[in-house]
Amino acid sequence: MFWFSKLKKGLKKTSDSFREIFISKDMKEALALLEEKLILCDMGISTAEEIVKTLKEQNIKESSFLKEELKKILIEKLTGAEGKISLEGQAPRVFLFFGVNGSGKTTTIGKLAEKIKNQKKKVLLIAADTFRAAAIEQLEVWSKRAGVDIFSKPIGSDPSSVIFEGLQKAQKEKFDVVLIDSSGRLPNKTDLMAELQKMVRVIKKFDETAPHESLLVLDATIGQNSLRQVELFSKEVPLSGFVITKLDGSAKGGMLIPVFLSAHLPIYFIGVGEKTEDLDVFSKEEYVKGLLE
Numbered sequence: 001m002f003w004f005s006k007l008k009k010g011l012k013k014t015s016d017s018f019r020e021i022f023i024s025k026d027m028k029e030a031l032a033l034l035e036e037k038l039i040l041c042d043m044g045i046s047t048a049e050e051i052v053k054t055l056k057e058q059n060i061k062e063s064s065f066l067k068e069e070l071k072k073i074l075i076e077k078l079t080g081a082e083g084k085i086s087l088e089g090q091a092p093r094v095f096l097f098f099g100v101n102g103s104g105k106t107t108t109i110g111k112l113a114e115k116i117k118n119q120k121k122k123v124l125l126i127a128a129d130t131f132r133a134a135a136i137e138q139l140e141v142w143s144k145r146a147g148v149d150i151f152s153k154p155i156g157s158d159p160s161s162v163i164f165e166g167l168q169k170a171q172k173e174k175f176d177v178v179l180i181d182s183s184g185r186l187p188n189k190t191d192l193m194a195e196l197q198k199m200v201r202v203i204k205k206f207d208e209t210a211p212h213e214s215l216l217v218l219d220a221t222i223g224q225n226s227l228r229q230v231e232l233f234s235k236e237v238p239l240s241g242f243v244i245t246k247l248d249g250s251a252k253g254g255m256l257i258p259v260f261l262s263a264h265l266p267i268y269f270i271g272v273g274e275k276t277e278d279l280d281v282f283s284k285e286e287y288v289k290g291l292l293e
């Protein structure tokens with residue numbers, strides 16, 4: 001299936017709620033309903049109010065125009081929200097993935113490993129989520145599926161030492177790209193945020209321009225609650241952007257907008273399912289079309 005139809009299908013839970021607005025004959029009613037639906041899909045109260053205010057000022061007569069104007073406003077709001085990772089520059093390129101347990105880090109890394117390998121790059125996965133044995137095994141499964149190498153140590157190992165040794169391997173064996181899976185929790189009582197900072201320091205010992213991307217992975221099904229995670233993580237580690245997963249399971253697909261506006265960091269990838277082809281780069285036009293058409 002083509003990406004756009006996947007995205008559209010994924011966003012269905014969110015987009016379904018908009019349908020009745022655009023067939024409404026009464027514009028006042030349509031705008032009131034729109035505000036309610038924007039809030040319900042977790043676009044944020046202030047954003048919803050602002051959008052409806054702008055639309056009211058335009059004095060639109062037909063609901064079909066309403067959709068077009070709304071599209072323009074949403075695309076405009078997402079100015080700067082598209083991001084692209086660069087595989088060029090001094091190798092290895094190091095990409096670090098953060099996020100709470102279950103947000104979709106390992107799955108995202110697995111999908112990306114395959115995509116990057118298909119671009120003829122030598123990819124190494126580093127299993128620095130040493131909290132659960134299953135997390136390491138899950139990354140091993142993805143590495144086999146993608147046909148890329150993995151570096152791991154036994155469960156409970158110090159995540160930063162796993163990264164250190166993994167990067168030594170990457171340098172020695174001339175890998176192009178390194179994807180690092182981190183933990184949302186730790187096996188010992190160490191403070192997670194302190195550990196994440198340590199990971200970044202260890203990476204900088206190899207290349208002070210690395211990590212080349214530090215991406216926070218967010219689960220769309222929790223909607224605006226992810227703003228709290230953005231705040232928490234960005235206070236402790238320098239983030240460069242977001243990955244939004246599970247847009248397919250969420251009726252809160254509007255959350256992407258407040259997430260972007262909260263930090264003004266780009267959204268690099270979005271996930272709409274569990275397979276490799278269910279991940280792609282974020283396009284604001286496609287997203288807004290998927291949401292409203």
Ligand SMILES: Nc1nc2c(ncn2[C@@H]2O[C@H](COP(=O)(O)OP(=O)(O)O)[C@@H](O)[C@H]2O)c(=O)[nH]1
Nearest residue numbers: 101102103104105106107245246271272273274
């Ligand atoms: N439906 C759906 N499920 C996803 C997506 N991304 C991840 N998952 C699932 O979410 C669960 C947690 O993902 P995982 O990668 O293990 O999260 P981690 O703890 O952050 O590494 C797994 O069952 C994944 O298959 C997505 O885009 N859509």
Ligand SMILES: [Mg+2]
Nearest residue numbers: 105106129135
């Ligand atoms: Mg994981």
